[in-house]
Amino acid sequence: MNLKPETLQRIEEVIPHYPVARSAVLPLLHLIQEDAGYISAEATEWVAARLGLQPINVLEVVTFYPMFRQQPIGRRHIKVCRTLSCALRGGYQTCAAFEEEFKVHRGEVSADGEVTIEFVECLASCGTAPVVMIDDDLHENVDCARARELSARIRAAAAARR
Amino acid sequence: MPAPAERRIIFKHIDEPGYTPDLACYLRHGGYATLRKALGMAPATIIDEVKKSGLRGRGGAGFGCGLKWSLVDRKSGKPIYLVVNADESEPGTFKDRYIIHQDPHQLLEGIMVSSWANNVRQAYIYIRGEFPHGARILEKAIAEACAANLVGPNVLGSGYSCEIYVHRGAGAYICGEETGLIESLEGKRPYPRIKPPYFPAVLGLYQCPTIVNNVETLCHVKHIVDVGGEEFAKIGTPGNTGTRILCVSGHVRRPGYFEYEVGRITLGQLLHEVCGGPLPGRTFKAIIPGGSSAKVLRWGETFTLKNKDGSTRTLAVEDIPMDFDTLAACGTMGGSGGVIVMDDSVNMVEALANINAFYAHESCGQCTPCREGSLWMKKITTRMVHGQARTEDGALLQGVADQIAGRTICAFGEACSWPTQSFLAKFGDEFRAYPAAKAAPRPESVPLA
Numbered sequence: 162m163n164l165k166p167e168t169l170q171r172i173e174e175v176i177p178h179y180p181v182a183r184s185a186v187l188p189l190l191h192l193i194q195e196d197a198g199y200i201s202a203e204a205t206e207w208v209a210a211r212l213g214l215q216p217i218n219v220l221e222v223v224t225f226y227p228m229f230r231q232q233p234i235g236r237r238h239i240k241v242c243r244t245l246s247c248a249l250r251g252g253y254q255t256c257a258a259f260e261e262e263f264k265v266h267r268g269e270v271s272a273d274g275e276v277t278i279e280f281v282e283c284l285a286s287c288g289t290a291p292v293v294m295i296d297d298d299l300h301e302n303v304d305c306a307r308a309r310e311l312s313a314r315i316r317a318a319a320a321a322r323r
Numbered sequence: 324m325p326a327p328a329e330r331r332i333i334f335k336h337i338d339e340p341g342y343t344p345d346l347a348c349y350l351r352h353g354g355y356a357t358l359r360k361a362l363g364m365a366p367a368t369i370i371d372e373v374k375k376s377g378l379r380g381r382g383g384a385g386f387g388c389g390l391k392w393s394l395v396d397r398k399s400g401k402p403i404y405l406v407v408n409a410d411e412s413e414p415g416t417f418k419d420r421y422i423i424h425q426d427p428h429q430l431l432e433g434i435m436v437s438s439w440a441n442n443v444r445q446a447y448i449y450i451r452g453e454f455p456h457g458a459r460i461l462e463k464a465i466a467e468a469c470a471a472n473l474v475g476p477n478v479l480g481s482g483y484s485c486e487i488y489v490h491r492g493a494g495a496y497i498c499g500e501e502t503g504l505i506e507s508l509e510g511k512r513p514y515p516r517i518k519p520p521y522f523p524a525v526l527g528l529y530q531c532p533t534i535v536n537n538v539e540t541l542c543h544v545k546h547i548v549d550v551g552g553e554e555f556a557k558i559g560t561p562g563n564t565g566t567r568i569l570c571v572s573g574h575v576r577r578p579g580y581f582e583y584e585v586g587r588i589t590l591g592q593l594l595h596e597v598c599g600g601p602l603p604g605r606t607f608k609a610i611i612p613g614g615s616s617a618k619v620l621r622w623g624e625t626f627t628l629k630n631k632d633g634s635t636r637t638l639a640v641e642d643i644p645m646d647f648d649t650l651a652a653c654g655t656m657g658g659s660g661g662v663i664v665m666d667d668s669v670n671m672v673e674a675l676a677n678i679n680a681f682y683a684h685e686s687c688g689q690c691t692p693c694r695e696g697s698l699w700m701k702k703i704t705t706r707m708v709h710g711q712a713r714t715e716d717g718a719l720l721q722g723v724a725d726q727i728a729g730r731t732i733c734a735f736g737e738a739c740s741w742p743t744q745s746f747l748a749k750f751g752d753e754f755r756a757y758p759a760a761k762a763a764p765r766p767e768s769v770p771l772a
Contacts, residue, residue, distance in 0.1 A: 178488045180445075183510035183511070184490075184508060186510035186511075187490070187507065188491065190493070191452075191493070212510075218510075218511075221511075222510065225513075226492075226494055227493070227494035227495060228494035243680070245573070245611075245663055245674065245678055245681070246573050246663055248770070248771045249574060249665065249669070249769070250769075254770070282412075282414075282496065282684055283412060283413075283414040283681070284453055285411045285412060285416060285420050285451070286420065287416070287417050287570065287572035287573075287578070287661065287663070288572050289578075290572060290578070294453065297455040
């Protein structure tokens, strides 16, 4: 496993906070996904070995929880809330606007590898619907016009990096 | 009657200009004085005050907090854990988010007071994975509180020690169910446990006695110790004490969060006066009053309720006081306080298709009636919207929904079947008419599924 030294250090800090090492499965998977972008088969085995578990004990967690993924995604992750309060205020149209902007269907990575668009379930900000998370940041009241603004910002950031 | 004024206790400083989530700001506003006071009280006295307060849990079930605490096995010799349910994920609910992001020390103080009362030495905050900033804010707040000797070893020189640790979920709704949450905290799939024997108060985290309380509930505990249980019980209405945060979303002019004394505001006052009424040119049609699993109410319906003396009274939907007991008597629930409003632009088949997709996605898959039933309800309503709709689909849905509730390990079985059952009971005509309705143009509607 090729993890950054600071990830390894944080992993060692996390484990003693639980009387039973197995409890550290979720936090370790979060740390590894933040570092590597996804949970590889190697990572699953590494976590199992580190915590004294069978690999299946870790794999069953990875496959259950929606936030863990076994494949890499786009550089930016756009998560549009699909659930009722957001849908009532146009969440499906917001998602379609992002799909149009990046010419990619939800669940897929854009051709340039820049974004993955996903529908997710309730993000607990129903009063400012529709809401969207881009990476770790919540954006509120994202109608189609706002979705286009946010898309332009993502493209500008990508252009600046090149 | 005009709506009463908001009474902000938990949300006192939410959105207040200049109020920041750091310890210095919290201390400037009198923070942690209640913890000092609590450490001078006997733990049994605090539990007694919470019982006297009548506080009912704010996570969904409305179970008495003092009663929950009194069920804890204190003779086992095993450590007692406190687990904070910050997995806020019931659709329509968005209250704990603001406490966590804007006033984290209020929650920490509530945790410390509750931990002292219950002889807890280790508390975990289980926060939903979609709140990454919230988790960091809590971690920072805990570090500040530890540095100031308010959390950690020998709190304020009292000899009492308690650690708090933040544990992030990873996007699964079922982790809000307390035994599923415990499994998740143990590093497993969050399959809810069967009760008996796995009552958390006896066999919870690591098979030790465990208290699982909602974020808002623990903040209330701090205020109960502040003013005393009897004083707290004067807020709200008998049996429905304190304030609660009502979250309104969907088709109103001013959605948002509002803190009211429980039962002092009616649904009509909340939606018309506080939230500004329906959107221009529209009328209200349906209300889900307590998170998406609560049974739907039809705007315009009336209820015949029994009084204590055996007589009956008629209550219109807009006159329902937003308390636990009246909402239950009207066949629904106060749940998590999330009020979702739908107006006449909504076709109820499409709204149900949206809800069914949620529950099919979130069923943990452990019990067959729920795993299969939630999926079939989704498949049927999705086909109605996107494929062929038949007049008999309502009856088909009813047949599936009626075989889930009461046949599963946890309450998700009820949560996923109540929407279908109540939509059919209140809007059955719309299901029968859907094949014709979907063919007609409806420019006012947005896609819901």
